[in-house]
Amino acid sequence: MQYRSVQRMSRTVFRSTLTTLLLLPLYALATGPLSEQRLSEQRKGEIGQIVQQDCGSCHGLTLKGGLGPNLDPARLAQYPNGFLKATILHGRPGTPMPPWGPLLSADEIHYIATQLRSGVWYVP
Numbered sequence: 001m002q003y004r005s006v007q008r009m010s011r012t013v014f015r016s017t018l019t020t021l022l023l024l025p026l027y028a029l030a031t032g033p034l035s036e037q038r039l040s041e042q043r044k045g046e047i048g049q050i051v052q053q054d055c056g057s058c059h060g061l062t063l064k065g066g067l068g069p070n071l072d073p074a075r076l077a078q079y080p081n082g083f084l085k086a087t088i089l090h091g092r093p094g095t096p097m098p099p100w101g102p103l104l105s106a107d108e109i110h111y112i113a114t115q116l117r118s119g120v121w122y123v124p
């Protein structure tokens with residue numbers, strides 16, 4: 001094969017891989033099937049601790065707010081699901097809210113969003 005066509009081919013492969021990588025999280029968030037049923041009870045417990053300790057370091061141990069705003073389910077109800085999950089997945093660039101995509105799976109982020117909405121971790 002000629003050098004040029006190999007170069008063109010690898011560029012195409014690179015571009016489609018990049019597109020897939022960029023679109024995958026969006027696809028997962030938009031279409032699912034996301035399910036906390038795939039998470040073990042042990043993992044759910046660990047996530048509860050992550051939320052209390054890591055998220056809690058900014059949002060307050062009981063999620064009543066601190067450096068980050070309170071995560072009061074009544075207030076979160078104003079946001080569409082996708083927006084809530086995108087905030088956790090990507091963080092809020094330009095603010096201290098970090099992206100959790102590198103640490104948590106789409107199912108785990110879905111679980112956190114569902115739990116935040118239900119208010120089980122929120123102590124008013």
Ligand code: HEC
Nearest residue numbers: 051054055058067068069087088092095096097098100112
């Ligand atoms: C280093 C501090 C920090 C940590 C850790 C952190 N957050 Fe945040 N978070 C923020 C800040 C600051 C904002 C507000 C960003 C803005 O100004 O829009 C925010 C915003 C949010 C929002 C949107 C709230 C709203 O009303 O717009 C959600 C939801 C959220 N965080 C969830 C989480 C979750 C879940 C975790 C843990 C997995 C977490 N955050 C960890 C600082 C943090």
